[in-house]
Amino acid sequence: MTPVGGTSQSAKKGILERLDAGEIVIGDGGFVIALEKRGYVKAGPWTPEATVEHPEAVRQLHREFLRAGSNVLQTFTFYASDDKLENRGNYVAEKISGQRVNEAACDIAKEVAQEGDALVAGGVSQTPSYLSGKNEAEVKTIFRKQLDVFVKKNVDFLIAEYFEHVEEASWAVEALKESGKPVAATMCIGPEGDMHGVSPGECAVRLVKAGASIVGVNCHFDPNTCLRTMKLMKEGLEAAKLKAHLMSQPLAFHTPDCGKQGFIDLPEFPFALEPRIVSRWDVHKYAREAYNLGIRYIGGCCGFEPYHIRAIAEELAPERGFLPQASEKHGNWGNALSMHTKPWVRARARKEYWENLLPASGRPYCPSLSKPDDWGVAKGAAELIQQKEATSEQQLKELFEKQKFKSNK
Ligand SMILES: [Zn+2]
Numbered sequence: 020m021t022p023v024g025g026t027s028q029s030a031k032k033g034i035l036e037r038l039d040a041g042e043i044v045i046g047d048g049g050f051v052i053a054l055e056k057r058g059y060v061k062a063g064p065w066t067p068e069a070t071v072e073h074p075e076a077v078r079q080l081h082r083e084f085l086r087a088g089s090n091v092l093q094t095f096t097f098y099a100s101d102d103k104l105e106n107r108g109n110y111v112a113e114k115i116s117g118q119r120v121n122e123a124a125c126d127i128a129k130e131v132a133q134e135g136d137a138l139v140a141g142g143v144s145q146t147p148s149y150l151s152g153k154n155e156a157e158v159k160t161i162f163r164k165q166l167d168v169f170v171k172k173n174v175d176f177l178i179a180e181y182f183e184h185v186e187e188a189s190w191a192v193e194a195l196k197e198s199g200k201p202v203a204a205t206m207c208i209g210p211e212g213d214m215h216g217v218s219p220g221e222c223a224v225r226l227v228k229a230g231a232s233i234v235g236v237n238c239h240f241d242p243n244t245c246l247r248t249m250k251l252m253k254e255g256l257e258a259a260k261l262k263a264h265l266m267s268q269p270l271a272f273h274t275p276d277c278g279k280q281g282f283i284d285l286p287e288f289p290f291a292l293e294p295r296i297v298s299r300w301d302v303h304k305y306a307r308e309a310y311n312l313g314i315r316y317i318g319g320c321c322g323f324e325p326y327h328i329r330a331i332a333e334e335l336a337p338e339r340g341f342l343p344q345a346s347e348k349h350g351n352w353g354n355a356l357s358m359h360t361k362p363w364v365r366a367r368a369r370k371e372y373w374e375n376l377l378p379a380s381g382r383p384y385c386p387s388l389s390k391p392d393d394w395g396v397a398k399g400a401a402e403l404i405q406q407k408e409a410t411s412e413q414q415l416k417e418l419f420e421k422q423k424f425k426s427n428k
Contacts, residue, residue, distance in 0.1 A: 020336055020340075020341065020342050031136060031138060031175075033138070033175060033176070033201070034091070034138055034140075034175060034176045034201050034203075034233070035176075035201050035232055035264075037090070038233065038264040038315055038316065041315070042315070042339075043310070043315050043317065043335050043338060043339055044090045044091060044315060044316045044317070045088050045089055045090050045091075045317060045318060045328060045331050045332055045335075046089060046090070046091050046093075046266070046268050046316060046317065046318015046319065046328075047081075047084040047089040047091060047092055047093055047318055047319075047323075047328060048084055048089075048271070048318065048319040048320070048322075048323030048324055048325065048327060048328050049270075049271070049319060049320050049321040049322055049323045049324075050067070050077070050080060050093075050095045050097065051065045051067075051097055051098075051321065052289070052321040052322055053080060053324060054069055054076060054077070054080065055289075057076060059072070059073045059076045059077075062289050062290070064098070064103070064106065064107070064109045064111075065097065065098050066097075066098045066099060066103060066104055066109060066111055066120075067095045067096055067097055067098065067099050067120055067124060068104075068111045068115055068120055069095065070095055070096075070120055070123035070124040070127060071115050071119055071120055071123045072115075074123060074127055077095050077124070077127050078127050078130065078131060080325075081095075081127060081128055081131040081132075082131050082134070083325040083345075084325050084328055085131055085132070085134060085135045085137055086135075086325065086343060086344045086345040087325040087326065087328040087329040087332065087343055087345045088328055088329055088331065088332030088342075088343030088345070088346075089137055089318070089328055090136060090137050090138065091137060091138050091139075091140050091316075091318070092128045092131060092132050092137050092138070092139050092140070093128070093139075093140045093141075093142045093178060093180075094121070094124040094125050094127075094128045094139065094140065094141050094142055094169070094174065095124045095127070095128070096120070096121050096124045096141065096142050096143070096165060097142060097144050097180075097181065098144055099117060099120050099121055099124065099143075099165060100117065100143065100144075100146050100147075100148075100161045100162070100164070100165060101117040101161060101164055102146055102147050102148045102161055102405070103146060103147055104117050104120065105407055106147045106405050106406070106407070107405065107406060107407075107408070107409055107410050108407075108408060108409025108410070117164060117165070118164070118168060121165050121168040121169070122168055122171075122172065125139070125141065125168060125169065125172035125174060126172070128174075129172065129174075135344075138175040138176065139174045139175050140174060140175065140176050140177060140178045140203070141165070141166075141168075141169030141172075141174040141176075141177050141178070142177070142178045142179075142180055143162050143165050143166070143177075143178075143179055143180075143191055143195065144179075144180055144181040144182070145181055145182045145183060145184070145187055145188075146158060146161050146162075146187070147405035148161050148405075149184065149186075149187040149190075149398065150398050150403040150404075150405060151403065151404045151405045152398070152399070152404070155190055158187060158190050159190055159193070159194045162179075162190070162191050162194040162195065163194055163197075166194060166195055166197070166198055169198070169200075170198050170200075174200070175200075176200050176201040176202070176203065177195040177198065177200050177201070177202045177203070178202075178203045178204070178205070179191035179192050179195055179202065179203070179204040179205070179231070180203075180204070180205045180207075180237045180238075180268070181205070181206075181207045181237060181238050181320075182204075182205075182206045182207065182213075183206070183207055183208065183213060183214045183397075184213050184214050184215055184397075184398055185206065185213045185215075185217050185221070185222040185225050185226070186215070188204055188206055188222070188225075188226060188229075189225050189226060189228075189229040190229075191204070192204050192226055192229040192230050192231045193229050193230060195230075196229070196230035201232050201233070202230055202231050202232060202233075203231060203232065203233035203234070203235075203264075203266055203316070204226040204229075204231040204233070204234050204235075205234070205235045205236050205237040205266055205267075205268060206219075206222055206226075206235075206236055206237075207236065207237060207238040207239035207240075207281060208222065208236060208239070208248060208281075209239065209240045209244050209245075209247075209248055209277065209279060209281060210244065210247050210248050210251060211278075211279045212279075214279070214280075214397035214398065215397060215398070218251065218255065219236075219248045219249075219251035219252045219255065220251050220252060220254055220255020220256070220258065221255060222252065222255075223235075223252035223253075223255045223256050223261075223263070224255050224256060224259045224261060226263075227256065227261045227262075227263045228261075231263065232263060232264060233263060233264040233265070233266045233316055234252065234256075234263045234264075234265065234266065235249060235252065235265050235266035235267045235268070235314070235316070236248050236249060236252070236266075236267055236268070236269070237266075237267070237268035237269070237320045238268070238269070238270060238281070238320040238321055239270065239274075239277075239280075239281025239282055239283070240269060240270060240274050240277060240281050240282070241269055241270055241272060241273050241274040241275065241277075241297065242267075242269040242270075242297065242301065242302070242304075242305035242308075242309075243275070243305075244269070244274060244275070244277070245267050245269035245270075246267065246269075246305070246308055246309060246312060246314075249265060249267050249309070249312060249314060250312060252265070253265060253312065253313065264315060264316060265312070265313060265314040265315065265316065266314065266316035266317075266318075267309055267314050267316070267317060267318075268318040268319050268320045268323075269305070269319060269320060270282055270319075270320055270321050270322050270323075271296055271297045271302070271319055271320075271321070271322030271323040271324070271327050272292050272295040272296060272297065272321070272322045273295045273296075273297060273301075274295065275388065276388040276389055276390070276391065277391055278391040278393050280391065280392075280393070282321075284391035284392045284393060284394075285389050285391055285392075286389050286390070286391075286392065287389065292322070294380045294382060294385065296322060297322070297327070298378060299326055299327060299329070299330040300330070300373045300374060300376070302319075302327045302330035302331060302334070303330050303333070303334040303374075305331075306330065306331040306334040306335055307334055307335075310335060310338070317331055317335075318331070319331075325345065326345075326349075329343055329345045329346060329349060332346070333346060333349070333351065350368070351370075352369065352370035352373060352374075353367055353368055353369065353370075353372070353373050354368045354369070355368070356368035392422075392425070394421075394425065
């Protein structure tokens with residue numbers, strides 16, 4: 020199978036046309052984590068002003084995902100709601116403006132999408148307003164500001180992603196649906212359900228009833244855990260006799276030890292997660308299992324780099340009939356290693372070798388699993404009330420004390 024180039028002159032098929040026809044749609048990977056490591060995003064606010072400050076960095080990452088096989092380029096608008104851009108001392112709302120960040124994100128994604136067979140999805144995510152107890156009308160107003168930009172820039176469809184509470188996710192879907200464009204909705208939940216204890220099956224049902232055509236999970240958990248959650252969502256939809264396309268975009272980090280809150284609860288989050296990164300061969304397994312479960316929108320979230328997306332495209336190449344451009348530089352299951360000078364490395368040029376390898380971490384004094392923080396705070400807790408001013412020294416001191424107390428228990 021030879022890789023195919025991207026430029027398709029014919030009009031692109033929409034997201035629902037593709038999924039309704041049974042096609043596999045490959046999503047993209049994680050922007051905030053990748054661009055943080057490259058020096059363009061600050062961990063903490065995780066906001067996407069790089070679209071204005073460093074458009075070339077955002078453009079390049081989109082281009083790499085496209086070459087790797089992504090059929091959807093999500094606008095880099097994660098946490099780009101106005102309330103997040105002015106939260107806890109963030110300067111972006113005042114100095115740049117949410118509108119400019121969102122407009123630039125659309126322009127960049129659209130420019131790169133034209134280089135191949137990719138659609139552009141405008142994305143919204145959970146808001147500080149919801150966590151602070153604002154009501155439905157107030158939270159929907161926040162989503163509509165981003166939606167106005169997506170409509171003006173005429174993106175292909177919309178994604179409400181990274182929601183811990185199904186109530187807020189449903190409000191997002193309802194607001195996005197006002198545009199008439201197809202809406203996908205993914206929650207960052209595991210098998211235990213949302214932060215208020217709503218089961219994955221019930222979450223899926225509520226999202227479809229709110230108007231989502233595609234539902235699933237993203238972020239917070241590893242591929243295995245996400246697929247367990249997806250199975251519960253699928254069963255919930257079947258029991259309610261509802262139809263929707265399924266979508267999964269997990270982390271590229273192994274998280275078997277996570278609690279309900281996902282990887283942000285792990286002590287390694289976010290600056291020491293490297294030992295947990297999944298290999299491209301783990302992604303082959305994930306892509307196959309997702310496909311077998313009936314998921315047809317398969318992508319990744321934090322930690323997913325272009326080579327992980329290429330692994331999805333390579334695993335599912337027999338079903339799709341083509342390889343992505345980036346496979347020109349990658350032999351199937353490592354077979355390009357047959358060109359290596361060293362004989363023992365040439366001996367690794369086969370599927371059985373990589374499929375059965377148990378990679379070592381090289382860290383003899385490290386545990387293989389950690390204990391999640393498990394502070395157990397959800398919407399309604401006083402510590403989740405957000406504020407415009409920067410977190411004060413006193414506020415930090417109280418948290419440091421609480422952390423010491425918790426870890427000594
Ligand atoms: Zn993520």
